[in-house]
Amino acid sequence: MKKVDNEVIVTEELSKRYSEIWAIKDLSLRVFSGEIFGFLGPNGAGKTTTIRILTTLTKPTSGCAWVNGFNVLEKPEKVRESIGVMQQHLSLDRDLTVRENMELRARLHHFEASERKRRIEELLDYVGLSEYADRSIEMLSGGLQRRAMVACSLIHKPKILFLDEPTVGLDAHTRRRMWDLIRRLNADGVTIFLTTHYIEEAEALCHRVGIIHLGQLIALGEPSELRRKMGLYTVVTVVENGNTFYKYFSGRDIATEYIKSLPSNVKAILVRESNLEDVFIELTGRGVSED
Amino acid sequence: MINALRDIHTVLWADLRVLRRHWLRTIATSLINPILYLLAFGYGLGRGITFWGYSYLDFVVPGIIALTTMTGSFNGAGSKLHVDRLFYKCFDEILMAPVSIFSIVMGKALAGVIRGIIGATALLLAGLMISPKIAASPMFLLFLLVLIISCFVFAFLGVLIAFIAKSHQDMNTFSNLILLPMTFLSGTFFALEGLPEILRIALHLLPLTHSSLCLRAAALNQPFPWYSLIALIGFGVAFFLGCILILKKTSV
Ligand SMILES: Nc1ncnc2c1ncn2[C@@H]1O[C@H](COP(=O)(O)OP(=O)(O)OP(=O)(O)O)[C@@H](O)[C@H]1O
Ligand SMILES: [Mg+2]
Numbered sequence: 001m002k003k004v005d006n007e008v009i010v011t012e013e014l015s016k017r018y019s020e021i022w023a024i025k026d027l028s029l030r031v032f033s034g035e036i037f038g039f040l041g042p043n044g045a046g047k048t049t050t051i052r053i054l055t056t057l058t059k060p061t062s063g064c065a066w067v068n069g070f071n072v073l074e075k076p077e078k079v080r081e082s083i084g085v086m087q088q089h090l091s092l093d094r095d096l097t098v099r100e101n102m103e104l105r106a107r108l109h110h111f112e113a114s115e116r117k118r119r120i121e122e123l124l125d126y127v128g129l130s131e132y133a134d135r136s137i138e139m140l141s142g143g144l145q146r147r148a149m150v151a152c153s154l155i156h157k158p159k160i161l162f163l164d165e166p167t168v169g170l171d172a173h174t175r176r177r178m179w180d181l182i183r184r185l186n187a188d189g190v191t192i193f194l195t196t197h198y199i200e201e202a203e204a205l206c207h208r209v210g211i212i213h214l215g216q217l218i219a220l221g222e223p224s225e226l227r228r229k230m231g232l233y234t235v236v237t238v239v240e241n242g243n244t245f246y247k248y249f250s251g252r253d254i255a256t257e258y259i260k261s262l263p264s265n266v267k268a269i270l271v272r273e274s275n276l277e278d279v280f281i282e283l284t285g286r287g288v289s290e291d
Numbered sequence: 292m293i294n295a296l297r298d299i300h301t302v303l304w305a306d307l308r309v310l311r312r313h314w315l316r317t318i319a320t321s322l323i324n325p326i327l328y329l330l331a332f333g334y335g336l337g338r339g340i341t342f343w344g345y346s347y348l349d350f351v352v353p354g355i356i357a358l359t360t361m362t363g364s365f366n367g368a369g370s371k372l373h374v375d376r377l378f379y380k381c382f383d384e385i386l387m388a389p390v391s392i393f394s395i396v397m398g399k400a401l402a403g404v405i406r407g408i409i410g411a412t413a414l415l416l417a418g419l420m421i422s423p424k425i426a427a428s429p430m431f432l433l434f435l436l437v438l439i440i441s442c443f444v445f446a447f448l449g450v451l452i453a454f455i456a457k458s459h460q461d462m463n464t465f466s467n468l469i470l471l472p473m474t475f476l477s478g479t480f481f482a483l484e485g486l487p488e489i490l491r492i493a494l495h496l497l498p499l500t501h502s503s504l505c506l507r508a509a510a511l512n513q514p515f516p517w518y519s520l521i522a523l524i525g526f527g528v529a530f531f532l533g534c535i536l537i538l539k540k541t542s543v
Contacts, residue, residue, distance in 0.1 A: 055387065056387070057383055057386070057387065077389055080387055080388070080389060081389060085387065087380060087383065089380055090379070091379065091380040091381045091383060091384055092379075092381055092384075093305060093309075093375065093379070093381045094379060094381075095308075095309040095312070095371070096305060096308055096309065100305070100308055104301070104304070104305045105384070105388070107301040107304060108298075108301055108385065108388035108389070108390055109388065109389065110294075110297070110389070152384075
C-alpha cells in the first residue's frame with residue numbers, strides 16, 4: 001500500500017484530459033493527516049477536476065491517487081466511506097428540507113433510526129442550523145445553504161473533508177463564519193482539502209498551499225515558505241507611463257540597495273512585505289505578462 | 292439482499308417525500324391529458340363508431356390507460372432525475388454513497404412506477420364508470436398485472452433516458468420524437484389491423500404497442516396476445532440492463 005503513516009492523500013502524475021485540453025497534468029502532491037490543505041488556482045485551473053478524481057466521481061486519464069491509503073480506482077467504495085465532499089455548486093436536493101437532505105444521507109450511509117436522529121440534531125447544532133432545519137433548501141440564504149452542505153457531508157464522520165470553493169459568493173461576515181467552522185472541524189481531527197481562488201483565504205486558513213495553474217502544480221508549501229522562496233520583501237515601482245513592476249528581495253537592505261539604483265524616471269516606489277498574492281501573481285503571471 | 296432492499300427504499304424515500312408534498316398536483320397533472328383524450332376522442336370523435344363490435348369508448352379506455360401509465364411512469368422516473376443529475380448535481384451525492392448501482396436504478400424506477408400507478412388508478416376509476424366492462428372481464432387480474440409491468444417498463448425507460456440525456460433539449464427531443472408518436476400510433480386510439488404492413492411492423496418495435504394490445508385484450512376479454520406480454524417484459528429487461536450498464540460506465 002502506498003500510504004506512509006500520515007499521508008492521507010497521495011497523487012502521482014495524475015492527469016485528466018477532456019478532448020483537446022488537459023484539465024490537470026502530471027499532478028503529484030501529498031496531503032498529511034490533520035492539516036488544512038489549500039488548493040489555490042484561478043478559474044479553470046483544474047481544482048474541481050482534481051477533487052472529482054480524488055472523490056471517485058471522475059476517472060483520471062493517467063496517473064494514480066490514494067485517499068486514506070486506498071486507490072481511488074481500485075477501492076472507490078473504501079475511499080467514499082472515509083471522505084466527505086462539499087461540491088462547488090449546491091448539490092442538495094432542492095425539493096427537500098435541510099433535515100430531509102440530512103436524513104437521506106444518513107439513510108444512504110445505513111444509520112439506524114435512533115442514531116440517525118441523534119446524529120442529525122448534533123450536526124444541525126454543530127453548524128448552527130437547528131432553527132432552519134425544516135426549511136426547504138431553496139428558502140435558505142447562500143451562507144446557510146453552504147452550511148447545510150457541510151452538515152450533509154459530515155453525516156458519516158469522515159476523516160477527510162473535501163471542500164470545493166467553500167466560500168465562493170459569500171459576504172465577508174458569512175465567509176468568516178465558514179472559516180471558523182472549517183477551523184473547528186480541523187481542530188476536531190478532520191483533515192481538510194479545500195480549493196479556493198481567494199488568496200487571502202488560503203493564507204488565513206491553510207497550513208499548506210498548492211498553487212495550480214493551467215492544470216499544473218506550480219508551487220507547494222506553507223504560505224510563509226512560498227513567500228520566503230520568492231523573497232520576503234516586495235518593491236513596487238511605477239514608471240512614467242503608469243506601468244507597475246514588482247521585484248522581490250530576501251531582505252529589506254537589499255531591497256533598499258535596489259531602490260537607490262533605480263533611474264530617476266520612476267514615479268513612485270513602495271517597499272512592503274510580500275504576501276501570498278505576490279507569489280500567486282508572480283507564478284501564474286509568468287509567460288502571460290512577459291510581452 | 293436485505294441491504295439492497297433497504298437501499299432501494301432509501302433512494303425511493305427521497306422521491307416519495309417530494310411526491311407526498313405535491314400529491315394533488317401529481318394526480319391532477321397526470322390526469323389532465325388522458326381526460327382530454329377521453330373527451331376529444333372518446334366522446335367527441337368516436338361517438339357512434341364501433342370497433343370489434345364494441346362502442347368506441349369501451350375500445351379506447353384501455354388504450355388511454357396504457358398511455359397514462361406510460362407518461363406517468365416515464366416522467367415520474369425521468370423528469371426529476373435528469374434535472375438532479377444535469378443541473379443540480381445532487382445525483383452525484385447518491386452515486387457517492389455506499390449503495391449499489393442496482394439499488395439506485397430500482398429506487399429511481401420505483402418512484403416512476405408509483406407515479407404511473409397513481410395516474411393509472413385514478414384513470415381506471417374514472418374509466419370503470421364509463422366502461423364497467425373492464426372490471427367484469429375475467430382477465431381483470433391479468434389486466435392489472437400488465438398495468439404494473441408497463442409501469443416498470445416505462446419507468447426504466449425514463450431512468451435510462453435521464454441517464455443518457457446531456458441536456459434538457461435531449462429530454463424534450465426524446466419526448467417529441469418517440470413518446471408523442473407512440474401516444475397516437477401505438478394502438479392506443481385505433482386498432483392496428485387497418486394500417487399498412489410496414490407501419491404495423493414498425494409499431495411493434497415500440498413498447499406502448501404491446502402494452503395497449505395486452506391491456507385492451509384483457510379488458511375486452513379478447514384472445515390474449517401472450518407474445519406481446521413477452522415482448523413487453525423484454526423491453527423492460529433491456530431498459531433495466533441499459534440503466535445498469537450506463538451507470539457502470541459513467542461511475543468509477
Ligand atoms: N466535463 C468536462 N468536459 C470538458 N471539459 C471540462 C469538463 N470539466 C472541466 N473541464 C475543463 O477542464 C478545465 C479545468 O476545469 P475545472 O472545473 O477543474 O477548473 P476549476 O479550477 O475548478 O475552475 P473554477 O474555479 O471555475 O471552478 C477547464 O478548462 C474546463 O473547461
Ligand atoms: Mg471548480
